[in-house]
Amino acid sequence: MKITGYxxxxxxxxxxxxxxxxxxxxxxxxxESPIVIVETDAGIEGVGVGSHADLDRLFPAILGEDPRSVGALFDRMVAQVFKSGHSGATYGGIATLDAALWDIKAKAANEPLWRLLGGRDRFVPGYASGLDIALPDDQLGALYTEYAERGYVAGKLKGGLDLDADLRRLEIMADALSAHTTRPGLMLDANESWQPKQAVRYVSAIEERHDLLWIEEPVRRWDVAGHVRLSAQVRSAVATGENLTGIDQFRPFFDAGAPDIAQAGAVWGVTHFLRLAFAADAHDIPVSVVGYNANPAVAAAAAAVPNHLTTEVQDTSFAPGLIVDHEFIDGGIVLSDAPGTGITVDEEGIAAAATGDGWGNPAGPHMRPERAGLRLILDGTER
Structure with a gap:
């Protein structure tokens, strides 16, 4: 079997x-939900979801190759952009092709990907994550009530700007998620908005009222020392890594004894997650998938590694034309039992897709504010 195009x-x-x-x-x-379909001379096509970045530069590394050699082809794509570097957006393009190759490999073996990778059970534990910082209190409660109706008992709040607001909103989320437990799991994601001492003060204040499972991305993604210092001074686990691309970027964290939970962005793909999971397992560190909806194929890898903790579920529906054969019940994800990743595409249905500015919207979360990390008082108002 040979790769012929995409x-x-x-x-x-x-x-x-x-x-x-x-x-x-x-x-x-x-x-946007970018989709890549990799074609082969055997008529088997693989579907990848995630990014279209640098595909024209990356694809020559795998053209004409056997798509079942996924690990080696991942390395060939990384080598293809050796001089310019593979990190950032380029890594997203690698990951989308990588997901499509895993889909082909599993289809050729007539196995669901989770089983091909060695998984025993197609249930993947998950937690609710509403990307919810702009939701008013009533909508926040309603959203997490919907998750609770699907059996979810843990949730992650977006915050870090206003302590009083976060304390109130954590209480709302906890109440909503209490349908199936008396102690719902609570996480807070600050998205790199603090300096280390700000993080210590903020998390310590929250811990007077709430027992956090983890604090996520409290400081800049590369601040190894800051993560270590914070972990030593708060009860909460410190989780980070969703914006690190490649095991090489995790190495200084592991060498320093951080993080408490290693996170892999789903958008960085299946092979990246597998390699990170085994590297973390060698340090007795659990792993968690962030942003499952951006690349649902990674959930199959989560089912197959020994140290998967939980996966972030940001929504229970997908874009028009993108059909994901996964169920969201019992507080997790039930993966497809069909060959491949369980992801198919209805190209006619895509024509009905909505319009909008997407992540490029300058008011959105993909642009760091000028005063991030430099706010003297964290009460929700910049002065």
Whole structure:
């Protein structure tokens, strides 16, 4: 079997609510869901979801190759951009092709990907994550009540700008998620909005009222020392890594004894997650998938590693034309039992996709505010 070509598709996900974090938000939220379909001479096609970045530069590394050699082809793509570097957006393009190759490999073996990778159970534990910083209190409660109705008992709040607001909103989320437990799991994601000492003060104040499972991305993504210092001074686990691309970027964290929970952005792909999971396991560190909806194939890898903790579920629906055969029940994800990743595409259905500015909206969360980390008083108002 040989890889003969690829084609790209665009669809747009209407979140039906504003989404964002401490860096900004989009309202109304309609974001792109880029799709790549890798073609073979055997007629088997693989579907990848995630990014279209640098595909033209990356694809020559795998053209004419056997798509089942996924690990080696991942390395060939990384080597293809050796001089310019593979991190950032380029890594997203690698990951989308990588997901499509895993889909082909599993289809050729007539196995669901989770089983091909060695998984025993197609249930993946998950937690609710509403990207919810712009939601008013009533909508916040309603959203997490919907998750609770699907059995979810843990949730992650976006915050970090206003302590009083976060304390109140954590209480709302906890109440909503208490349908199936007396002790719902609470996480807070600050999205790199603090300096280390700000993080210590903020998290310590929250811990007077709430027992956090983890604090996520409290300081800049590369601040190894800051993560270590914070972990030593608060009860909460410190989680980070969703914006690190490649095991090489995790190495100084592991060498320093951080983080408490290693996070892999789903948008960085299946092979990246597998390699990170095994590297983290060698340090007795659990791993968690961030942003499952951006690349649902990674959930299959989560089912197959020994140290997966939980996966972030940001929505229970997908963009028009993108069909994901996963169920959201019992507080997690039930993966497809069909060969491949369980992801198919209805190209006619994509024509019905919504319109919107997507992540490029300058008010959205993908642009860091000028005063991030430099706010003297964290009460929700910049002075």
């Amino acid at each position: 084609r790209t598709l665009h669809t747009r996900h209407d979140w039906r609510r504003p989404i964002g974090d401490a860096n900004g938000h989009i309202n109304p939220a309609v974001t």
